[in-house]
Amino acid sequence: MSEDLPALMSYLDGLPEPHIVFDMDYRIVSANTAYLREFAQGQDVRGQTCYEVSHRFQAPCDQAGESCPRARALVSGQRERVLHLHHTPCGEAYVNIELAPLKDRRGRIRYFIEKMESLAHHHGAPGEQGMVGRAPAFRATLEMALRVAPSAASVLLLGESGTGKELMAKAIHEASPRASAPFVVVECASLSETLFESELFGHEKGAFTGATSARVGLAESANGGTLFLDEVGDIPMSMQVKLLRLLETGTFRRVGSSDLRHTDVRVIAATHRPLREMIAQQQFRVDLYHRLSTFPIRLPPLRERREDIPLLADTLLARVAPLRHLSIAPAGQHRLMSHPFSGNIRELRNVMERAALFCDGDVIELSHIEQALAADAWESGAPTALAVPMVSAPVPALPGHRQAQADAALWEAAQAHRGSRAELAASLGMSERSLYRKLKALKR
Numbered sequence: 153m154s155e156d157l158p159a160l161m162s163y164l165d166g167l168p169e170p171h172i173v174f175d176m177d178y179r180i181v182s183a184n185t186a187y188l189r190e191f192a193q194g195q196d197v198r199g200q201t202c203y204e205v206s207h208r209f210q211a212p213c214d215q216a217g218e219s220c221p222r223a224r225a226l227v228s229g230q231r232e233r234v235l236h237l238h239h240t241p242c243g244e245a246y247v248n249i250e251l252a253p254l255k256d257r258r259g260r261i262r263y264f265i266e267k268m269e270s271l272a273h274h275h276g277a278p279g280e281q282g283m284v285g286r287a288p289a290f291r292a293t294l295e296m297a298l299r300v301a302p303s304a305a306s307v308l309l310l311g312e313s314g315t316g317k318e319l320m321a322k323a324i325h326e327a328s329p330r331a332s333a334p335f336v337v338v339e340c341a342s343l344s345e346t347l348f349e350s351e352l353f354g355h356e357k358g359a360f361t362g363a364t365s366a367r368v369g370l371a372e373s374a375n376g377g378t379l380f381l382d383e384v385g386d387i388p389m390s391m392q393v394k395l396l397r398l399l400e401t402g403t404f405r406r407v408g409s410s411d412l413r414h415t416d417v418r419v420i421a422a423t424h425r426p427l428r429e430m431i432a433q434q435q436f437r438v439d440l441y442h443r444l445s446t447f448p449i450r451l452p453p454l455r456e457r458r459e460d461i462p463l464l465a466d467t468l469l470a471r472v473a474p475l476r477h478l479s480i481a482p483a484g485q486h487r488l489m490s491h492p493f494s495g496n497i498r499e500l501r502n503v504m505e506r507a508a509l510f511c512d513g514d515v516i517e518l519s520h521i522e523q524a525l526a527a528d529a530w531e532s533g534a535p536t537a538l539a540v541p542m543v544s545a546p547v548p549a550l551p552g553h554r555q556a557q558a559d560a561a562l563w564e565a566a567q568a569h570r571g572s573r574a575e576l577a578a579s580l581g582m583s584e585r586s587l588y589r590k591l592k593a594l595k596r
Contacts, residue, residue: 157173157181157182157263160173160182160254160265161173161182161184164182164184164265165184165185166184167184167186168186169186169267169268169269170183170184170186170187170189170190170191170267170268170270171183171184171186171187171265171266171267171268172184172187172197172202172265172266172268173254173263173264173265173266174201174202174263174264174266175262175263175264176261176262176263177201178201178202178203178212178222179199179200179201180197180198180199180200180201180202180205181198181263182198183197183198187268190240190268190270191205191206191238191239191240191268192205202266203216205239206236206238206239206247207236207237207238207239208239213236218236218237219234219236220234221233221234221249221250221251221266222251222264224251225251225252225253225261225264226253226261229253229261230253231250231251231252231253232250232251232252233248233249233250233251233299234249234251234295235247235248235249235291235294235295235298236249237286238268240270245270245271246270246271246294247268247269247270247271248268248269248270248271248298249266249267249268250266250267250268250269251264251265251266251267252264252265252267271298271323271327282319282323283316283319283320283323284460284463284464284467285457285460285463285464286459286460286463287452287456287457287458287459287460289452289456289457290452290457290460293320293449293450293451293452294323296447296449297320297323297324297327297449298323298324298327300324300447300449301323301324301325301327301328302327302328302329303328303447304418305446305447306399306418306419306420306421306443306444306445306446306447307321307324307419307420307421307446307447307448307449308384308420308421308422308423308444308445308446308447308448308449309321309420309421309422309423309448309449309451310422310423310424310448310449310450310451311422311424311450311451311452311453312424312451312453312494312496313424313495313496313498314454314495314496314497314498314499315451315452315453315454315496315497316451316496316497317382317422317451318337318380318382318422320449320451321335321378321380321382321420321422322335322380324378324420325377325378325380325418325420328378328418330376330377330378330418333374333375333376333377333378334373334374334375334376334377334378335374335377335378335380336370336373336374336377336378336379336380337380337382338351338352338370338379338380338381338382339382339383340381340382340383340384340385340386340387341382341383341386344388345388345390345391348387348388348391349391349394349407350367350369350407351369351370352369352370352371352391352395352398352404353369353371353372353394353398353404353405353406353407354366354367354368354369354371354372354406354407355367355369355406355407355408355409356406356407356408356409357408358408359406359407359408359409360407360408363407363408366406369404369406371398371404371415371417372404372413372415374415374417375415375416375417376416376417377417377418378417378418378419378420379417379418379419379420380420380421380422381395381419381420381421381422381444382421382422383422383423383424383425384421384422384423384444385423385424385425385427385430385436386423386425389435389436389437392436392437392440393437393440395440396437396439396440396443398415399419399440399443399444400443402414402415402416402417419444421444427441427445428441453493453496454493454496454497454500455492455493458489459489461485461488461489461493461500462480462485462488462489464497464500465480465485465488465500465504466479466480468497468500468501468504468505469504469508469516471501472501472504472505472508473505473508476508476514477514478508478511478514478515478516479514479515479516480515480516480521481515481516481517481518483517483518484507484516484517484518484520484521487518487521487522487525488500488503488521491503491525499528502524503521503524503525504524506523506524506527507520507521507523507524510523510524519562522562522565526565562590562591562594563591563594566591573587573588
């Protein structure tokens with residue numbers, strides 16, 4: 153095997169994808185030019201362990217909380233794939249790892265070769281665009297998405313509103329062979345039965361009143377790319393059979409035409425509705441369901457990935473207030489992590505935008521978070537945003553006008569609260585006695 157390494161390394165050096173070869177002791181024996189450029193800033197990494205270079209770990213991945221493709225390959229003797237967070241010159245980013253064992257002439261594994269594919273729009277640290285997260289639930293979902301992306305299989309994204317289904321659909325498209333072709337979104341929930349057919353398939357001039365010219369439909373516009381059916385559970389029953397024909401044959405007719413047209417699309421659908429229950433109630437076609445759900449993926453709600461909330465909050469702050477360089481005080485982070493966020497990431501974004509507007513300085517304090525959360529309670533008249541127990545955290549002393557803001561936020565929170573004083577105190581991270589003293593002082 154050793155005598156074959158120079159030829160192998162020469163071959164790998166000509167490949168555009170980053171590759172390394174390491175031995176049974178994790179020591180890198182070769183890294184191609186693409187790897188040195190993308191992950192090592194041109195520095196020689198030979199002799200270092202793969203886990204030191206990629207993760208800054210002092211122990212192998214499977215001893216440091218990561219899945220290890222080497223460990224899997226030793227058991228299976230075959231090629232293995234995993235999703236890892238790697239250190240790069242631009243910070244932490246997700247990398248798709250494909251590892252293959254290299255055997256000697258006696259069939260014994262002697263080396264491993266790793267191919268790496270960077271995922272530019274997926275981050276384990278705050279990023280301006282793309283999907284962000286480190287929680288196990290998020291990583292498992294992302295790994296499933298990246299596994300199905302290179303195929304032509306239809307994907308059904310299931311999850312509550314605000315969990316990022318459209319972002320995930322776009323991520324699958326961008327990791328697929330169709331990435332350079334169109335990604336076309338069909339907003340199924342906003343289309344009436346009469347509009348759905350015209351929007352999806354197009355229409356001819358004079359097909360109906362107001363059709364003053366022919367129009368290309370979304371299915372035809374997506375030719376060669378991906379057609380994303382958002383909220384597919386809202387498609388009228390009468391249109392579902394026509395959609396099924398498109399999925400099965402790739403053919404359709406424009407409204408007002410008898411000519412059969414063809415389009416080549418990969419379909420990704422998404423819904424927050426319980427499609428199986430709708431099938432039982434004869435509100436959704438079972439054959440369409442099975443055609444759409446070749447590869448179903450469930451997106452976790454925010455309450456199942458609470459450890460990602462500070463990371464997501466920082467990312468969203470950078471998006472809603474890009475020029476201010478805001479940070480969140482520890483007490484504010486604890487409060488966010490205790491909130492149920494029934495609206496998931498979309499609700500978190502709203503909260504962070506409000507908090508940024510309430511904050512005049514560079515640090516978003518607990519008082520700003522409380523004000524931002526209370527806005528939903530004022531609108532609904534419900535105490536849900538204020539009556540959820542939080543992780544207790546010290547509230548920093550605030551000088552001057554910030555103290556006045558904190559006092560105003562406390563008074564407004566007390567006025568909006570509908571539960572007991574003990575519940576309000578718990579939600580604000582203070583004792584009931586402290587709350588009583590503060591409210592009494594504010595009444596004077």
